[in-house]
Amino acid sequence: MDWRVPLSDLDYGVEEEEAVMAVIKRRWLTMGAVTQEFEQEFARFTGAKHAIAVSNATVALHLANLALGIGLGDEVILPSLTFVATSNSVLYTGAEVRFAEIYGPGDLNINPESIEAQITSKTKAILVVHIGGFACNMPAILDIAKRNNLIVVEDCAHSPGSYLNKRHLGTWGDAGCFSFFSNKNLSTGEGGMVITNRDDIAEKVRILRSHGMTSLTWDRHKGHAYTYNVVDLGFNYRIDEIRSSLGLVQLKKLPAGNARRKEIAEHYWHRLQAIPGVDLPFCDAAGDSSYHIFPILLPENIERYPFIDKMRAQGVQTSIHYPPIHKFSYYQKRYPGLTMPVTESVSQREVTLPLYPGMSDEQVDYVINSVQNALKP
Numbered sequence: 001m002d003w004r005v006p007l008s009d010l011d012y013g014v015e016e017e018e019a020v021m022a023v024i025k026r027r028w029l030t031m032g033a034v035t036q037e038f039e040q041e042f043a044r045f046t047g048a049k050h051a052i053a054v055s056n057a058t059v060a061l062h063l064a065n066l067a068l069g070i071g072l073g074d075e076v077i078l079p080s081l082t083f084v085a086t087s088n089s090v091l092y093t094g095a096e097v098r099f100a101e102i103y104g105p106g107d108l109n110i111n112p113e114s115i116e117a118q119i120t121s122k123t124k125a126i127l128v129v130h131i132g133g134f135a136c137n138m139p140a141i142l143d144i145a146k147r148n149n150l151i152v153v154e155d156c157a158h159s160p161g162s163y164l165n166k167r168h169l170g171t172w173g174d175a176g177c178f179s180f181f182s183n184k185n186l187s188t189g190e191g192g193m194v195i196t197n198r199d200d201i202a203e204k205v206r207i208l209r210s211h212g213m214t215s216l217t218w219d220r221h222k223g224h225a226y227t228y229n230v231v232d233l234g235f236n237y238r239i240d241e242i243r244s245s246l247g248l249v250q251l252k253k254l255p256a257g258n259a260r261r262k263e264i265a266e267h268y269w270h271r272l273q274a275i276p277g278v279d280l281p282f283c284d285a286a287g288d289s290s291y292h293i294f295p296i297l298l299p300e301n302i303e304r305y306p307f308i309d310k311m312r313a314q315g316v317q318t319s320i321h322y323p324p325i326h327k328f329s330y331y332q333k334r335y336p337g338l339t340m341p342v343t344e345s346v347s348q349r350e351v352t353l354p355l356y357p358g359m360s361d362e363q364v365d366y367v368i369n370s371v372q373n374a375l376k377p
């Protein structure tokens with residue numbers, strides 16, 4: 001479909017083309033010097049001690065969970081209002097999930113009170129998701145974790161360039177996991193990163209990323225190692241030099257891209273708050289967001305699919321973040337009868353509007369006018 005305003009768009013240009021060509025000319029494609037540089041720059045950018053690049057955020061979460069010792073017999077508390085990968089990454093380890101509620105229409109992030117209510121003798125970790133790049137209540141969550149001796153993992157798929165109290169998201173908990181999927185703020189097509197301040201976790205993630213091996217092809221190419229040992233049951237979750245070169249360029253563009261997203265979001269909020277019955281999540285959120293997505297909640301009496309159709313008819317692409325995980329048939333089979341009233345009532349009303357750095361002011365106004373038209377009876 002030819003959208004007048006798509007949901008998102010890549011912030012790509014000649015810099016990305018040149019970076020890829022430079023890798024091809026150097027004739028080393030698998031994980032090597034460019035990936036190391038990407039990891040160093042990402043660590044510097046976030047202020048984390050370690051950054052380990054991987055194939056995507058799903059495996060970043062899987063590795064972080066494994067490295068932190070999450071496994072069979074454990075339970076992990078997480079929101080249901082997130083992408084299914086967050087929850088799947090826990091199930092891969094053999095652990096079970098327990099879903100906690102979100103705050104409500106003003107804040108789509110996990111509610112610390114609901115986390116406390118889900119704690120059992122099996123609880124091992126809290127896995128938070130900073131929806132849209134808006135920070136979860138990390139002081140309250142860390143306090144719960146400390147009192148109950150729990151690990152904290154942060155799904156930062158939406159949050160490169162997001163801060164709370166000037167501290168980058170992903171550095172509050174034991175590990176933070178980022179996504180560089182096509183439609184994310186920093187995009188390499190597929191790609192991900194684990195950040196951590198813990199030496200033991202970084203070492204474990206590095207080993208598990210590449211088959212549990214003690215040395216890489218790259219180390220042997222450089223003459224640093226003769227052979228290798230396999231010390232754990234690892235995976236091939238590596239990234240490659242082409243994607244890492246894209247990541248380096250995109251990282252440089254990230255602050256300006258996020259600043260433009262902020263401008264657009266504030267303009268949206270300013271104009272949409274005048275529409276009766278529309279709720280605007282995060283409009284008074286704490287911290288500095290990456291503004292990954294722009295969610296709105298439709299008035300209670302408006303049917304969502306006809307609204308989406310009316311937006312489509314005007315050439316505006318929208319999305320839904322998210323259908324709650326506990327309602328999917330796989331999860332209903334695994335956790336029969338589970339209901340979550342707050343999550344369900346909010347997510348039913350949610351529609352995500354277009355937001356990306358390349359959006360013109362005219363496009364933003366066009367989307368706002370389209371929303372007003374689509375809400376007319």
Ligand SMILES: *Cc1c(COP(=O)(O)O)cnc(C)c1O
Pocket residue numbers: 055056057058059082083085086129155157158178179180181191192
């Ligand atoms: C995109 C996303 C993921 C998965 O990222 P991939 O890099 O595609 O594996 C996980 N969690 C959230 C919240 C996401 O938005």
